[in-house]
Amino acid sequence: MTKLIKALAAGIGSFAVLYKLLLGGLGEQGASVVAYLAALPAFLLLVGGWDALRSYAAGHEPEELHGAARYFGYNVDHKAVGVQYIAAALLVFVVSGTWALVMRLELSHHGIQFLTPELYTTMMTLHGIGMVVVALIATAGGIGNFIVPLQVGARDMAFPRLNALSFWLLPPAVLLLLATPLMGGLDFGWTAYASLSTQGSTPGKQLFLLAFVTVGFSSIFSGVNFVATTLAMRAKGLTWGRIPVFTWSILATAIIQLLGTSVVAASLIMVLFDRMLHTTFFDPNLGGTVLLYQHLFWFYSHPAVYIMILPAFGAILEILPVFCRKPLFGYRLSAGAFIAIVVLSFVVWAHHMFTSGMWAVLKLPFMVNTELISIPTGVVFLAALGTLWRSKIRMDAPMVWALAMILNFLIGGLTGIPLADAPTDLHMHDTWFVVAHFHFTIMGGAVFGFFAAFTYWYPKITGRKLNEALSKTQAFLMFTGFNGTFIPMFWLGTLGMRRHVVDFPEWMDPVQLFISCAAVLIASSAALFLYNVLSSLKKGEEAGRNPWEALTLEWTAPSPPPHGNFERAPVVTAGPYEFGV
Amino acid sequence: MKNKSVIPFVAATASLISGGLYWLFTRYPMMPEAASAQAAHVDLAWNGLLIVECLIYAVIVAFILYCVLAFRDYTRAEQGDKFDASRGHLVEAAWLLGSVALTLALAALGSQELRALIGNPEADIDVEVRAQQYSWEFYYPKQKAFGAKLFMEKGKRHRLILTSQDVVHAFWVPEFRIKQDVVPGKVISMIVTPTKVGEYTLLCNQLCGRGHTEMQGIVEVVEHEAFEENFKAGDF
Numbered sequence: 001m002t003k004l005i006k007a008l009a010a011g012i013g014s015f016a017v018l019y020k021l022l023l024g025g026l027g028e029q030g031a032s033v034v035a036y037l038a039a040l041p042a043f044l045l046l047v048g049g050w051d052a053l054r055s056y057a058a059g060h061e062p063e064e065l066h067g068a069a070r071y072f073g074y075n076v077d078h079k080a081v082g083v084q085y086i087a088a089a090l091l092v093f094v095v096s097g098t099w100a101l102v103m104r105l106e107l108s109h110h111g112i113q114f115l116t117p118e119l120y121t122t123m124m125t126l127h128g129i130g131m132v133v134v135a136l137i138a139t140a141g142g143i144g145n146f147i148v149p150l151q152v153g154a155r156d157m158a159f160p161r162l163n164a165l166s167f168w169l170l171p172p173a174v175l176l177l178l179a180t181p182l183m184g185g186l187d188f189g190w191t192a193y194a195s196l197s198t199q200g201s202t203p204g205k206q207l208f209l210l211a212f213v214t215v216g217f218s219s220i221f222s223g224v225n226f227v228a229t230t231l232a233m234r235a236k237g238l239t240w241g242r243i244p245v246f247t248w249s250i251l252a253t254a255i256i257q258l259l260g261t262s263v264v265a266a267s268l269i270m271v272l273f274d275r276m277l278h279t280t281f282f283d284p285n286l287g288g289t290v291l292l293y294q295h296l297f298w299f300y301s302h303p304a305v306y307i308m309i310l311p312a313f314g315a316i317l318e319i320l321p322v323f324c325r326k327p328l329f330g331y332r333l334s335a336g337a338f339i340a341i342v343v344l345s346f347v348v349w350a351h352h353m354f355t356s357g358m359w360a361v362l363k364l365p366f367m368v369n370t371e372l373i374s375i376p377t378g379v380v381f382l383a384a385l386g387t388l389w390r391s392k393i394r395m396d397a398p399m400v401w402a403l404a405m406i407l408n409f410l411i412g413g414l415t416g417i418p419l420a421d422a423p424t425d426l427h428m429h430d431t432w433f434v435v436a437h438f439h440f441t442i443m444g445g446a447v448f449g450f451f452a453a454f455t456y457w458y459p460k461i462t463g464r465k466l467n468e469a470l471s472k473t474q475a476f477l478m479f480t481g482f483n484g485t486f487i488p489m490f491w492l493g494t495l496g497m498r499r500h501v502v503d504f505p506e507w508m509d510p511v512q513l514f515i516s517c518a519a520v521l522i523a524s525s526a527a528l529f530l531y532n533v534l535s536s537l538k539k540g541e542e543a544g545r546n547p548w549e550a551l552t553l554e555w556t557a558p559s560p561p562p563h564g565n566f567e568r569a570p571v572v573t574a575g576p577y578e579f580g581v
Numbered sequence: 582m583k584n585k586s587v588i589p590f591v592a593a594t595a596s597l598i599s600g601g602l603y604w605l606f607t608r609y610p611m612m613p614e615a616a617s618a619q620a621a622h623v624d625l626a627w628n629g630l631l632i633v634e635c636l637i638y639a640v641i642v643a644f645i646l647y648c649v650l651a652f653r654d655y656t657r658a659e660q661g662d663k664f665d666a667s668r669g670h671l672v673e674a675a676w677l678l679g680s681v682a683l684t685l686a687l688a689a690l691g692s693q694e695l696r697a698l699i700g701n702p703e704a705d706i707d708v709e710v711r712a713q714q715y716s717w718e719f720y721y722p723k724q725k726a727f728g729a730k731l732f733m734e735k736g737k738r739h740r741l742i743l744t745s746q747d748v749v750h751a752f753w754v755p756e757f758r759i760k761q762d763v764v765p766g767k768v769i770s771m772i773v774t775p776t777k778v779g780e781y782t783l784l785c786n787q788l789c790g791r792g793h794t795e796m797q798g799i800v801e802v803v804e805h806e807a808f809e810e811n812f813k814a815g816d817f
Contacts, residue, residue, distance in 0.1 A: 117791050117792070117793075117794055118791050121788075121791065121793075187788075187790050187791050188788065188790075189788045193748075193749055193787070193788070195747070195748050195749070195765055196748040196749065196788070196789060196790060199747070199748065199790075284764075284765045284766020284767070285765075285766070288766075289766065290749060290764050290765055290766055290767075291764065291767075324652075325654070329669065330669065330673050333673055355751060355760045355761055355762050356749075356762045356764070357761065357762050357763075357764045357767055357769040360699055363695060363699075364692055364695065367688065367691055367692065367695070368688045368692075371684050371687060371688050371691075372684060374680065374684055375677070375680045375681060375684055378676065378680040379676070379677070381641065382672075382673065382676045385641070385644060385645070385648075386669070386672065388644075388645065388648035388649075388652065389648060389652075390652060391648070391652045392652060392654035393648070393649060393652050393653045393654055394654060394657055395649075395653060403645070403649070406645065407642065407645070410638060410641055410642070411638070414634040414637065414638055415634075417630055417634065417687065418627060418630050418631075421626060421630060421687065421691040422691060422692075422695045423622055423623050423626040423627075423691055423694040423695050423698055424623055424626050424627045424630060424691075426623060426698065426758065426759055426760050427612075427623050427627075427755070427758040427759070427760065429760055429786070430751065430753075430760075430786045430787060431786070490611065491609060491611055494611040494612055494613075494755075495611070495612075495613050495755070496613060496755040496782075496784070498753070498784055498785075498786050499786075499788070500788040500793060501793060501794040502794050503794050503795075
């Protein structure tokens with residue numbers, strides 16, 4: 001803990017001092033970038049990177065941390081990293097959710113209430129990018145880190161030191177984002193389209209780009225690690241046909257992280273260069289093209305939504321067989337569907353650009369490709385429905401969450417089709433219809449999927465179960481609040497409510513007020529969740545090794561698993577879902 | 582409930598749900614008034630999708646409801662009967678074929694309307710639409726006149742020639758159902774044929790900075806005589 005505080009102090013201190021020193025010579029733009037490039041490694045080395053390097057150079061095993069340092073230090077144990085990711089995701093979720101509530105307060109009535117348009121846009125951008133980070137890391141980073149090595153029967157991830165690094169890159173990025181309102185704010189939304197993002201000289205924009213790139217590096221490192229772990233660290237007997245479906249989904253996710261993230265990092269660095277070094281990648285007056293940014297950005301940022309949703313698919317399909325007490329329907333087909341989604345996700349990006357003015361001939365192939373993704377996504381539904389059929393359902397909390405996720409994502413998926421369809425997208429693009437659609441997929445799908453996964457694996461992580469009644473109440477509250485918030489937005493969007501605006505026509509008032517009230521339900525559900533998580537740590541029912549009577553490897557280890565996970569190296573002799581066969 | 586009751590249950594529940602959705606979408610239509618020839622194509626595509634999607638939604642929700650009601654196991658006993666997976670592959674194949682066919686049908690409908698929308702580039706009236714942070718300006722090259730609002734003649738094909746001085750904006754009139762980004766460094770043309778006399782709001786639909794919310798304009802659609810009359814005095 002003291003180490004973390006020292007490292008943070010050194011990082012923030014060196015950033016502040018360097019920024020002041022360089023301000024005269026380099027200006028605000030250059031000073032902020034150079035100061036960050038120096039402060040980031042200082043922080044990483046001090047927080048524990050130096051010790052990790054030293055133990056590596058000396059050929060030692062990395063040090064095992066105890067006490068507060070276990071969670072506040074540079075811990076290489078995948079279970080600690082998983083908990084760190086989950087805690088960080090929940091923290092950012094609460095902060096970004098607070099921005100959303102403030103926005104809802106502003107939007108309860110037409111006209112401007114208490115926010116300036118500047119503040120509103122900054123808050124909206126921070127809500128967007130914050131929740132993107134949450135959706136990227138909560139299930140894949142948090143649950144994935146904790147569970148995947150256990151599910152494949154490994155002692156740890158393939159590259160434990162790198163794993164700790166992927167986590168510790170996140171706090172600096174979050175700090176940068178929180179600093180942006182103090183350094184001029186943000187006016188471009190989380191997509192940071194050129195040439196709005198290359199305009200203006202406030203250093204806040206610079207920090208946003210740096211934060212985004214930092215998260216990108218974290219994501220790439222974590223992708224490498226998951227691919228290597230699933231390929232090389234599997235227990236004896238864990239053949240391709242026996243890998244649990246959650247691990248399949250994380251493998252698919254990791255492939256996207258590896259292949260896509262570098263492209264968005266490149267595009268943001270190009271914006272950085274345009275701003276700071278006066279290159280002209282995106283300046284049409286000097287030979288650049290504005291649309292290039294959008295192509296590069298969406299080449300990653302569309303696959304990124306699959307980074308968010310695939311782990312949720314995996315978690316849901318992992319949960320269903322256990323609580324249906326029967327084998328997962330279409331196991332092989334589902335694994336194939338994940339891989340198909342990975343491949344297709346890279347050839348659909350321009351459906352974000354139907355109205356962008358790109359070459360019109362491109363609209364047709366991108367429209368058809370995008371609609372093709374509904375086929376593997378449909379397979380996930382087939383697996384879910386087929387598993388429910390003639391099952392013996394135990395309606396425990398994880399199952400309730402899983403069903404809620406399926407119902408939400410059904411709406412999320414179906415409302416994606418009019419956006420993939422070029423003619424209807426001409427009307428709906430950049431309206432609240434889109435806002436409602438992606439909240440139905442990312443919140444209704446990915447976040448509900450995270451809650452399902454968290455409720456399911458909480459006993460493995462802590463040794464105790466969450467309070468069932470509270471968890472079900474919370475699921476009901478959040479499902480109601482969520483649907484109440486976002487279903488009306490479909491109507492407002494098609495009727496003329498644009499994205500990114502702080503004001504709207506008067507006739508929308510009653511609907512907007514209703515939405516704000518429903519949003520309060522979401523917040524109260526989140527509060528209930530945090531209470532449940534903390535109180536069940538001490539008071540929850542003791543879970544034992546296998547409270548849900550599941551068959552995958554993680555349930556054979558003690559709860560919580562000790563350092564090294566398994567007493568003996570596990571050997572797998574059967575498939576993961578052979579209930580009742 | 583026995584497994585045999587699934588078809589009547591799902592049929593009845595799905596009819597109820599889709600009936601409810603039909604009521605919802607006719608009582609509270611999702612689209613604003615249609616005021617352009619292009620809107621007809623968009624609305625046709627949208628209505629087609631809406632019908633198919635509501636049916637899919639109703640059937641899947643009804644099926645889930647059936648499973649949850651019929652297969653709930655309160656005893657939590659480990660079951661004795663074995664699962665017969667022999668027909669699983671048939672179901673998988675049928676589902677795959679069905680979803681491929683449906684996807685291709687939707688794509689075909691979409692591409693047909695898309696072609697109708699892009700289609701013919703010929704126009705009767707040219708208007709240069711110039712966007713900048715945070716206002717719109719209109720210039721009529723044939724009439725050599727600047728306008729403070731977008732003045733259009735009912736029933737004529739207008740070619741809007743869109744340019745931006747600074748950042749990306751977007752041209753959107755919800756009643757026209759048509760949207761086009763206005764991109765710095767590019768000249769983008771778009772055809773609009775207004776079909777109803779009236780006043781509409783032009784909205785900037787791409788976040789363009791602090792004043793984005795206020796970046797709105799007025800569109801006025803008039804009959805032929807009023808249109809000609811308007812240009813007699815030069816700028817308006």
